[in-house]
Amino acid sequence: MLPFVVAGVDGSAESLAAAEWAAREAARRERPLTLVHAWHWHPRQGEGETASAAQRSLGRRVLREAEDRVRAAVHGALPRDEQVEGTATEALLRQGERAELLVLGSRGLSGFAGFLVGSVALGVVARATRPVVLVRAGEEAEDEHVPADDGSGSTRTAYRDVVLGLDLGDPCDEVVEFAFEAARARGARLRVVYAWQSPSAFSLGPGDIALVDERRRAEEWQGFLSAVLQVWREKYPGTEVLETVVQGKASTALVRAASSASLLVVGHRLTDRPVGPRTGPVTHAVIQHAGCPVAVVPHE
Known part of the structure; x- marks a missing residue:
């Protein structure tokens, strides 16, 4: 099996931008794309199965949304998806060990405040043994290209x-x-x-x-x-x-x-x-x- 590109998704705007970027990068590298959603269940008496089912249902919705965004953004994209149980940092690190590249989102802020990189992304970057790419919310395909002659964004x-x-x-x-x-x-x-x-x-x-x-x-x-x-x-x-x-x-x-x-x-x-x-x-x-x-x- 070819090495693959992994994008961690949680339904946030930054993770959806990361999924789209990962799809473009997978196409450039001619690699399969895997979308991963991690969830961590804290058991409480009397609601174990119900809580687990709710988490999995939420995970399916998150992955479907990411898949729709990826397919709309990259023609011919056929991502596979996977739900993994455990803390987000640990789960993503495990996925990253098997991947050519792991892509995560970072939340864009305005002005000189820069970007807010959450504890999960920082924890993964600090411990990953494979390359990790952080993508800000709002990142689009046009942002990777120089502007057109009229100053507008373009992918051409x-x-x-x-x-x-x-x-x-x-x-x-x-x-x-x-x-x-x-x-x-x-x-x-x-x-x-x-x-x-x-x-x-x-x-x-x-x-x-x-x-x-x-x-x-x-x-x-x-x-x-x-x-x-x-x-x-x-x-x-x-x-x-x-x-x-x-x-x-x-x-x-x-x-x-x-x-x-x-x-x-x-x-x-x-x-x-x-x-x-x-x-x-x-x-x-x-x-x-x-x-x-x-x-x-x-x-x-």
Whole structure:
């Protein structure tokens, strides 16, 4: 069986947007789509079977609505659906382990407040061992494409850039490959962003770049970035790559780049922390504030 794309749905606007995005992505990847609804029953005396039946009935309605949205949005889409029992985070993690990609919704907020990413989505992103994409409510197919000549939304124009946030101190192959594959599938340009900050006198160590002026320091980082990407350019000769090196905070640079992107790709190191699984500060910031879908790719 081919690897498949999974979308978690709960009837919310953000999960329906995620289902539609997942259907488009499954079509791009030529993969089957599975819609999953998770429900958790807390048993109370005397109503076990009734409560269970009600939950399953609700789950069927949620899945039917998502299926209708997917079929209307993507011609020829034939999603399968599945109800799973258990807490949403645990159930989605189990589904994600068997999938090529897991897609979840995040609630869009206005202005500078960014996006409200619920505890379920954050818990899944922090612990997933497969890539997870977060999609905001209201995300539509037109948002992935550059505007038409008259400024209106269109799905007939070229795709917007795929943006990759790259850590030159830890340029993991899994993250880079995911971004190149996403750009290839869309026929889009890949914009690779690296943000650097001037080291303090106390933070420099042996081998660190400590050139006198910032211009030369930026040139050094640009050279490192080009060297890291050279093998990937050769592997994906049909993908146009734009290298961007900026001075400043990585989260700020990536959120800015995401404002005109179809997809933002970042990595997440799988580490055991004393306080439990969590995302790093850059990943946490971009999934809260990026203005496009965000793919979080786990790596060792």
